[in-house]
Amino acid sequence: xxxxxxxxxxxxxxxxxxxxxxxxxxxxxxxxxxxxxxxxxxxxxxxxxxxxxxxxxxxxxxxxxxxxxxxxxxxxxxxxxxxxxxxxxxxxxxxxxxxxxxxxxxxxxxxxxxxxxxxxxxxxxxxxxxxxxxxxxxxxxxxxxxxxxxxxxxxxxxxxxxxxxxxxxxxxxxxxxxxxxxxxxxxxxxxxxxxxxxxxxxxxxxxxxxxxxxxxxxxxxxxxxxxxxxxxxxxxxxxxxxxxxxxxxxxxxxxxxxxxxxxxxxxxxxxxxxxxxxxxxxxxxxxxxxxxxxxxxxxxxx
Numbered sequence: 001x002x003x004x005x006x007x008x009x010x011x012x013x014x015x016x017x018x019x020x021x022x023x024x025x026x027x028x029x030x031x032x033x034x035x036x037x038x039x040x041x042x043x044x045x046x047x048x049x050x051x052x053x054x055x056x057x058x059x060x061x062x063x064x065x066x067x068x069x070x071x072x073x074x075x076x077x078x079x080x081x082x083x084x085x086x087x088x089x090x091x092x093x094x095x096x097x098x099x100x101x102x103x104x105x106x107x108x109x110x111x112x113x114x115x116x117x118x119x120x121x122x123x124x125x126x127x128x129x130x131x132x133x134x135x136x137x138x139x140x141x142x143x144x145x146x147x148x149x150x151x152x153x154x155x156x157x158x159x160x161x162x163x164x165x166x167x168x169x170x171x172x173x174x175x176x177x178x179x180x181x182x183x184x185x186x187x188x189x190x191x192x193x194x195x196x197x198x199x200x201x202x203x204x205x206x207x208x209x210x211x212x213x214x215x216x217x218x219x220x221x222x223x224x225x226x227x228x229x230x231x232x233x234x235x236x237x238x239x240x241x242x243x244x245x246x247x248x249x250x251x252x253x254x255x256x257x258x259x260x261x262x263x264x265x266x267x268x269x270x271x272x273x274x275x276x277x278x279x280x281x282x283x284x285x286x287x288x289x290x291x292x293x294x295x296x297x298x299x300x301x302x
Contacts, residue, residue, distance in 0.1 A: 004072075004073075004076065005036065006036045006037070006039060006040040006043075007040075007069040007072060007073060008026070008073060009022065009026065009028075009032075009033050009036040009037060009040075010036070010037055010040055010048065010065075010066070010069060011066060011069050011070060011073065012025060012026055012033075013033065013037060013049065013056060014049075014056075014057075014058050014062070014066045017055050017056050017057065018055075018056055019033050019034055019037075019056060037049065044061075044065070046059075046061045047059050047061070047062070048061060048062035048065060049062055050062075070137065071137075074137065088117070088119055089117055089119065089120055089280075089281040089282040089284075089285050090119035090120060090282060091119070091120065091121065091280070091282050092120075092121045092122075092123055092282075093120060093121070093122055093123070093139050093140075093282050093283055093286050094123045094125070094136075094137060094138045094139045095122060095123070095124050095125070095138070095139065095140055095141065095142075095286065096124075096125045096126075096127060096131050096133070096136075096138050096140075096141035096142070097124060097125070097126055097127075097141070097142050098126075098127070098128050098142060098144060098225060099126050099127070099128055099224060099225050099226050100225035100226050100229065100245050101142070101244075101245065101294075102124070102126045103126070103226065104245065105244075105293070105294075105297065106142075106290070106293065107124070109293055110122070113286070113289050116289075117282075117285060117286075120282050120285075120286070122286070125138065128223065128224055128225055129223075130143065133152065133272070133273065133274050134274050139273060139283045140271055140272065140273040140283055140286070140287055141271070141272050141273070142157075142269070142270075142271055142290065142294075143269070143270050143271075143272055144160070144242075144267050144268070144269050145267055145268060146268060147268070147270060147272065152272040152273065152274060152275060153272065153273055153274070153275045154270040154271070154272045155270060155271045155272075155287060155291065156268065156269070156270050157269040157270060157271060157290075157291050157294050157295065157300070157302075158269055158294070158295055158300050158301050158302040159266035159267065159268060159269070159300070159301045160242045160243070160244060160266055160267045160268075160269050160299055160300050160301075161242070161243040161244075161263070161266050161299035161300075161301070162240055162241060162242050162243065162263060162264045162265070162266065162267060163240070163241065163242075163243050163246065163250075163257050163260070163263055163299075164204075164238060164239075164240055164257065164258050164259045164260075164262065164263065164264075165232065165238070165239060165241065165246060165249075165250065165255040165256060165257045165258060166232060166235075166237065166238045166239070166255065166256060166258060167232060167233055167234070167235045167254065167255060167256070168253065168254075168256055169235040170232075170235040170236070170237065170238070171256060171258070173235070174186055174187070176258055177238070177258055177259055178259065179259065179262070180202075180204055180212065180214055180259070180262055183202060183214055183216040183238070184216065184217075186216060186217075186237070186238055187216070187217055187218050187219055187236070187237040187238070188202060188216045188217070188218045188237045188238045188239065189218060189220055189221075189222065189228060189231040189232060189236055189237040189238070189239050190218045190220065190221035190222070191221070191222060191223070191225075191228050191239075192221050192222065192223040199218075199221050201213040201214060201215055202214040202215065202216050202240065203240065203264040203265065204259070204262035204263065204264055205262070205263065205264070205265055206262075211265055216238075218237055219236070219237070220236050220237065225241075225245070228241065229241060229245065229246065229249075232255060233249065233254055233255065238258065240264050242267065242299065243298055243299025244294075244297035244298055244299045244300055247298045247299065266301065269294065269300070271287050271290060271291060273287075
C-alpha cells in the first residue's frame with residue numbers, strides 16, 4: 001500500500017463526504033478509492049469513516065487522523081515545492097480575507113489570477129475576526145488595522161484612506177454634520193471590534209495631526225463590514241469606512257461624504273503569514289497578486 005497515496009485519498013473522501021466525489025476529483029476509479037481507504041483502516045486497525053447511503057463522515061479516530069494527514073501532506077508539498085514550482089506554481093493555498101473586500105473586490109478578480117496560475121487551488125475563508133493562522137493551517141491572511149505582536153511576518157500593502165459618510169435619506173432627515181461637535185445631535189452605526197470586544201469609537205484628526213475620539217449616540221451595532229455598509233445605505237446612521245470600499249456608492253450617490261476636513265486616520269493594510277512556514281512559490285505569487293490588486297484601488301496608498 002502506498003501510504004501517502006492512501007492519505008491523500010482518505011483526506012479527499014473526508015473533504016467531499018463521498019467516495020464517488022473523491023474519485024471524480026482525483027480522477028481515479030471509485031473502487032480504487034474504496035480499496036485504499038479499506039487498506040488504510042486495516043493497517044491502522046481502526047474504523048476511520050462512518051458510511052451511510054447519503055453521507056460519509058469521519059469517526060472520532062478518523063477526524064484526528066485526518067488532521068495529522070493534512071500536516072503530513074502539507075509538509076510533503078512544502079518539501080517538493082522548490083523543485084516542482086520551478087516550472088509552474090501548483091497546489092492548494094489557504095487564505096483568510098475580510099468579508100467586504102473579499103466579496104466586492106478580490107473574489108470577482110480571481111478569474112484572471114486562476115487563468116494565469118491554473119494549477120493553484122484556493123481555499124478561502126472569509127471572516128472579519130482574526131483567525132489563528134498556525135492553528136487553522138492558513139497560509140496567509142489580509143489584515144486591516146494595527147497588527148498585534150503575534151509572531152507573524154507581515155508584508156505591508158499600504159494605507160487605506162477612510163471617510164465619513166451617510167445615505168442621502170439620513171442626511172435629509174437629520175441634516176448634514178459640519179464639525180465633530182455636531183455628532184452629538186446625530187446617530188452613528190457602531191462597529192463591534194473583535195479584538196477589544198467593544199464598539200469602535202468615532203475618530204478624527206485635526207489640522208495639527210492630532211487624533212481625537214468621540215462616542216456619538218447610536219441605535220445599532222454590527223460586527224461585520226458588509227452589515228456596517230448596509231446599515232449606512234439603509235439610512236441608519238453615519239459611518240466611517242475605507243474609501244476603496246465605498247467609492248462606488250459615493251460615485252453613484254448612494255452615500256455622501258460628510259466632514260471631509262475631519263477624516264479618521266488612514267488604516268494600515270497588511271498581508272501576514274506564519275514566520276515558521278515555508279513561503280512557497282504558490283503562496284508568493286498569490287500574495288504578490290493580492291498586493292498589486294489592492295494597490296490599484298482608490299484611496300490605497302502604497
